[in-house]
Amino acid sequence: MAGLSMAESGGGRDLPAKLTWQVFICCIIAAFGGLMFGYDIGISGGVTSMDDFLEKFFPAVFLKKHEATEDNYCKFDNQFLQLFTSSLYLAAIFSSFIASFFCKKFGRKPTIQAASIFFLTGAVLNAVAVELGMLIAGRIFLGVGVGFGNQAVPLFISEIAPAKYRGGLNICFQLLITIGILIANLINYATSKVHPYGWRISLGGAAVPAIILAIGSLVIEETPTSLLERGKNEEALRVLRKIRGVDNVDKEYAEILNAIELAKKVKHPFRNLMNRSNRPQLICGTVFQFFQQFTGINVVMFYAPVLFQTMGYGSDGSLLSAVVTDLVNVVSTLVAVFLVDILGRRVLLIEACLQMLAAQSIMGRILAVHLKSANIMPKGSAKLVVILLCVFVSSFAWSWGPLGWLIPSEIFPLETRSAGFFFAVSMNMFCTFLVAQAFLTVLCRMRSGIFFFFAAWIVVMGIFAIFFLPETKGIPIDEMNERVWKKHWFWKRYYEDSDIKKRSQEIQDKSEGESLEFIVDYAIQVLPEPTIINLILTSHMTQCGRGNQIYEKNPSPDTIAGQDLSYAIVTVGEAPCADFSGGNSELVIPSTGADTISSVADE
Secondary structure, three states: OOOOOOOOOOOOOEEEEEEEEEHHHHHHHHHHHHHHHHHHHHHHHHHHHHHHHHHHHHHHHHHHHHHOOOOOOHHOHHHHHHHHHHHHHHHHHHHHHHHHHHHHHOOOHHHHHHHHHHHHHHHHHHHHOOOOHHHHHHHHHHHHHHHHHHHHHHHHEEEEHOOOOOOHHHHHHHHHHHHHHHHHHHHHHHOOOOOOOOHHHHHHHHHHHHHHHHHHHHOOOOOOOHHOOOOOOHHHHHHHHHHOOOOOOOHHHHHHHHHHHHHHOOOOOHHHHHOOOHHHHHHHHHHHHHHHHHHOHHHHHHHHHHHHHOOOOOHHHHHHHHEEEEHHHHHHHHHHHHHHHHHHHHHHHHHHHHHHHHHHHHHHHHHHHHOOOOOOOHHHHHHHHHHHHHHHHHHOOOHHHHHHHHHHHHHOOHHHHHHHHHHHHHHHHHHHHHHHHHHHHHHHHHHOHHHHHHHHHHHHHHHHHHHOOOOOOOOOHHHHHHHHHHHHHOOOHHHHHHHHHHHHHHHHHHOOOOHHHHHHHHHHHHHHHHHHHHHHHHHHHHHHHHOOEEEOOOOOOHOOOOOOOOOEOOOOOOOOOOOOOOOOOOOEEEEOOEEEEEEEEEO
16 A cells, blocks of 8 residues: 655664555554543643532532632642543553553553543543542543553553554644644633533543544554554464555564564563663653653643632632643644654653753743732733643653653663553553642742742753663664663663673573684674674683783774675684784774784783
């Protein structure tokens, strides 16, 4: 089938593949899991600003809101009101653990289907709620749906998408989250005028994306990786040919199969995830989630209407302002879809840190000067804050937002992928829970200082992105270890010791009693160059019964003139233990720059 047109990125190894309609449709349907998540993020803030909802479930907050003398920063400070928002994320943490096993045992597709059922149940409970307990129960079901969806959807998209389009397609998940937030606030704006049950329409509307996902999940293909994991090899090959749009998929099929064979040797993926060689991905995957939430983005997404009312906007004005920021969110996420596989991940992240830092710092200063405990902020300053919020949201939406799901879904090796992504999702949900549960209280205590608090974290994030986050653009996900982590200036240390120890043992087992030539040939195949040099000298020294030997590590051009560096040249005179004291023998170890050991002599 004809492929779709999209900007290609370099850097990945070329595997035969097109961006087929099957892949595109599967990714869009799966991304409706993001729409469910986004709808819930957007709906909670609008509903908690509606008087009918507050009067029924949170009468104390309703009275404080209308108290003329109430502190601007503390009007909505109520633990139960925050629990309404945050309970979903607490449920998502625990359900993510179950979802990681479910995803591995039954597949990505059934996990997505389960997410839609849980979400539909939660939406119905919230729509018909008559007391707070029922409302929280509905939120918990929604949270289980979010946990299952956020575990399965990014993995599904990463595994089904061709490597060179993976970034753009995976961002469809975040794009649908932003569209869900926008739709939620538009619905909130409309239902705020429907008294006294407008909030029921808003909460019940979450059923719509859940139904779409449930129906759509019946027609999507399971990923070849998941099929191979469960022994369905013939079906996996058929699906791979179908989604790639070419018949020649043998190379990719073999790579996936090889990765799965290696993964099967890992009996305890959660325990294996704690191994030293998996630590770089675990650290980056979880720390990234922490940073994503401590940009302060969900302060805006959850509580935008509440925040705007704090600044003096009326109910309608606060909802409209939230819609404006949501529109910016959607458009900026679209920018990320097209740029992430062209510019790469790190460029977007670093640029966004500068933009977010400026916006948060200026907002904090304006609120500190113009919004006191009991006054109304001047209109000009309030409008400037809305503009700055748009600047902040736009930078997040093309960077830390979508890449917060993309990067963890592509960095873990197959044997720990479900377990690793569980930790990433759980960290995201835990940090989201903290922000949602604590923000209104912290706003009351810190006032405008909350913006400087988030600005400080953005500085830390920028340092992390510059020095510790490797670029993953265009790299096949099953080659991340070899091509990314083992070459990164900092993270490679987590691999070097274990790799060299393992390979050196292989050589020791293979070369016992063998000639120096055999050791050279075998070592070149399996060891990095400095280790080859040390091993060969040690082996030769041992064979010949000699003491320490000296050699020239970086010889002059004359030393290697005329030598063929395409293979190892070992010249040892008439016998393996010939006398090197004359300095005429050479050992040449080839590589990109080819080290030459020359003038080897007894000490």
